[in-house]
Amino acid sequence: MKPPVRLIARLDIKGQNVVKGIHLEGLRIVGQPGQLARDYYNDGVDEIIYMDTVASLYGRNNILPVIENAAREIFVPMTVGGGVRTIEDIVGALRAGADKVAVNTAAIARPAFLKEAANAFGSQCIVLSVEAKRRGPGQWEALTDNGRERSGVNVLQWVEEAESLGVGEILVTSVDAEGTRRGFDHELFSAVRQKVNVPLIGCGGAG
Amino acid sequence: MNLDSTFQPLDIKAEPTLSKVDIPKEYKLPLEVQYCKRCVVSNQRPRIVFDADGICNACRFSERKHTKIDWTERERELRDLCDRFRRKDGRHDVIVPSSGGKDSAVVAHKLKYVYGMNPLTVTWAPHYYTDIGWFNFQGLIHSGLDNLLATPNGVVHRKLTRLAFAEMGEPFQPFIYGQVAYPLAIAVQHGIPLIMDGENGEAEYGGDSDTEDKPGFTAEDAEKYWFSGRSVDSWKEYGFTDADLHMYRPPNIESLFELGVERHFWSYYRNWIPQEHFYYASENTGFKANPDGRSEGTYSKYASLDDRIDGFHYYLMLLKFGIGRTTSDAAHEIRDGHIERDEGAALVRRYDAEFPEKHYQDFLKYCQITEDYFWEVCERWRNDNLWERINNEWRLKQQVS
Numbered sequence: 001m002k003p004p005v006r007l008i009a010r011l012d013i014k015g016q017n018v019v020k021g022i023h024l025e026g027l028r029i030v031g032q033p034g035q036l037a038r039d040y041y042n043d044g045v046d047e048i049i050y051m052d053t054v055a056s057l058y059g060r061n062n063i064l065p066v067i068e069n070a071a072r073e074i075f076v077p078m079t080v081g082g083g084v085r086t087i088e089d090i091v092g093a094l095r096a097g098a099d100k101v102a103v104n105t106a107a108i109a110r111p112a113f114l115k116e117a118a119n120a121f122g123s124q125c126i127v128l129s130v131e132a133k134r135r136g137p138g139q140w141e142a143l144t145d146n147g148r149e150r151s152g153v154n155v156l157q158w159v160e161e162a163e164s165l166g167v168g169e170i171l172v173t174s175v176d177a178e179g180t181r182r183g184f185d186h187e188l189f190s191a192v193r194q195k196v197n198v199p200l201i202g203c204g205g206a207g
Numbered sequence: 208m209n210l211d212s213t214f215q216p217l218d219i220k221a222e223p224t225l226s227k228v229d230i231p232k233e234y235k236l237p238l239e240v241q242y243c244k245r246c247v248v249s250n251q252r253p254r255i256v257f258d259a260d261g262i263c264n265a266c267r268f269s270e271r272k273h274t275k276i277d278w279t280e281r282e283r284e285l286r287d288l289c290d291r292f293r294r295k296d297g298r299h300d301v302i303v304p305s306s307g308g309k310d311s312a313v314v315a316h317k318l319k320y321v322y323g324m325n326p327l328t329v330t331w332a333p334h335y336y337t338d339i340g341w342f343n344f345q346g347l348i349h350s351g352l353d354n355l356l357a358t359p360n361g362v363v364h365r366k367l368t369r370l371a372f373a374e375m376g377e378p379f380q381p382f383i384y385g386q387v388a389y390p391l392a393i394a395v396q397h398g399i400p401l402i403m404d405g406e407n408g409e410a411e412y413g414g415d416s417d418t419e420d421k422p423g424f425t426a427e428d429a430e431k432y433w434f435s436g437r438s439v440d441s442w443k444e445y446g447f448t449d450a451d452l453h454m455y456r457p458p459n460i461e462s463l464f465e466l467g468v469e470r471h472f473w474s475y476y477r478n479w480i481p482q483e484h485f486y487y488a489s490e491n492t493g494f495k496a497n498p499d500g501r502s503e504g505t506y507s508k509y510a511s512l513d514d515r516i517d518g519f520h521y522y523l524m525l526l527k528f529g530i531g532r533t534t535s536d537a538a539h540e541i542r543d544g545h546i547e548r549d550e551g552a553a554l555v556r557r558y559d560a561e562f563p564e565k566h567y568q569d570f571l572k573y574c575q576i577t578e579d580y581f582w583e584v585c586e587r588w589r590n591d592n593l594w595e596r597i598n599n600e601w602r603l604k605q606q607v608s
Contacts, residue, residue: 015547025496026485027545057553090469111229133498148501181488 008201009040010049013063023177024147033066037074047077053146055083064096068203072095081129085121102171105144106107108151118166128167130155132188133175147175156195163196170200177205215368220446223374225583229591230527238592244282246538247551247607248413251528255413265413269542278478285476289322292401301328301401304390306513307344309488310405314473315352316412316491325494329393331385332358333514335573339497346493357389359454369574370445376588379520387433388457395458400467406474412535423471426463480543485509503563504532506554518563526585529593529603531559552607560603
């Protein structure tokens with residue numbers, strides 16, 4: 001029997017808009033977060049992920065009002081990512097109605113943050129977000145800041161470490177496949193799958 | 208590919224004197240800095256004009272572009288132009304100066320596959336190719352286009368770059384010569400009177416507005432618009448020979464008249480939106496954004512990727528005018544409605560003044576200069592009206608907010 005598949009909508013948010021690029025670049029405005037989330041919900045999506053793509057630029061997460069509004073009419077699990085750096089940021093996201101938070105840049109800068117967060121809120125609440133850029137056969141580097149900065153961190157080692165620090169889920173975005181609509185990078189997902197046991201969310205290339 | 212080991216020692220016979228340049232005077236810049244209320248550019252960009260409402264002329268042009276210009280009509284003009292020059296005997300009928308980047312890729316690919324022309328893309332090589340630049344250049348050829356790649360003598364080019372960096376504060380000057388002159392030389396040699404450039408920079412980024420409504424230039428305009436800068440021959444004072452400089456020289460003006468050359472801007476005919484070019488080039492010409500993430504000095508991953516030297520062109524611009532690469536990128540994206548002004552301003556404050564560390568050693572080796580010499584040149588071109596030294600560190604006195 002095939003493992004169960006959950007279909008998750010991801011909304012990359014910038015200011016008032018939902019944006020979409022190719023390889024996380026050339027971000028086009030594609031709609032409004034409220035409307036798109038409602039559409040996905042009505043279409044039967046299992047979960048929604050909101051990513052604030054400019055949170056790190058402004059040094060704050062600006063999408064909490066969006067989450068607050070969504071929480072009143074959307075009854076599937078919601079994850080919030082982008083600019084989550086402190087325990088207070090997580091409290092804010094959960095208060096606004098999020099069920100989980102996704103962390104990338106802050107975790108790469110200080111991996112212990114994942115452990116502190118998992119201890120405080122439980123593993124089920126903490127998602128590691130990885131932006132994976134292929135560097136060679138079977139090798140990927142984790143990028144940060146919405147795919148703009150290199151970290152030098154090896155994705156396969158990183159997911160293993162993050163699992164041991166207590167994350168409950170891993171969101172893997174293939175920067176190479178993202179926005180191309182040419183299919184998922186299954187090799188990446190399988191390689192990550194072999195390293196960790198927590199649920200895995202594959203992202204990039206659908207369509 | 209790293210080319211350091213191929214660099215021959217440069218024989219420098221004469222050096223420019225490195226006396227401090229009075230930048231506001233040299234470039235006729237206002238002393239009081241003003242930022243456009245709509246985008247993030249300042250009045251320190253040479254030739255830009257701000258109106259009474261504090262809006263720059265690039266924003267005013269953009270407003271017209273997005274609301275008033277009838278692009279269907281402009282496209283009809285483009286089809287007429289193509290019909291006027293199209294050849295049926297298999298010879299090339301239009302030259303597209305192309306780096307292999309996303310913008311010229313769109314121009315060349317559309318001319319061939321949408322407008323039925325037979326373009327010859329002509330590439331004046333970057334000083335020092337990046338791997339991604341070479342990949343994208345090859346990708347364009349393999350998407351189905353003919354290309355001529357012109358690469359000037361490496362020793363002469365390095366020497367000219369070094370001297371232009373010190374004397375003009377513009378390491379890109381040797382590249383600029385070729386960018387302007389070489390397509391004209393190929394036009395004459397191959398008998399192809401039509402050249403299609405990309406954007407009219409003065410209109411798109413702010414500058415001289417007189418040309419906003421011009422589709423392009425002819426031999427009549429050559430002196431004013433193509434050859435107005437520092438002459439190629441003036442470099443002879445540093446010991447260059449005629450043979451050294453030949454590749455940089457434009458063809459003689461009579462040959463341009465005889466050919467009836469017309470050099471047009473694609474941006475006159477089609478609305479110039481770099482982000483849309485990225486989409487088209489990704490889809491059609493194998494274009495890839497920079498795998499190393501954003502370029503230094505900006506947030507973008509898809510613009511100006513092909514030359515290891517170009518960070519220094521932008522850095523000198525930053526020293527002189529307090530405007531870096533982020534300002535140009537963000538200003539255009541604001542005008543195109545991709546980002547809001549406050550995001551643009553935040554991007555400028557974060558990235559605009561970043562030093563191009565990644566290719567710093569490449570640049571020093573390419574120019575055969577020491578770090579001390581590099582900074583001596585930078586101090587020569589630093590605009591003291593815009594910069595101040597605090598705790599041993601140079602900082603811009605103000606940035607857009």
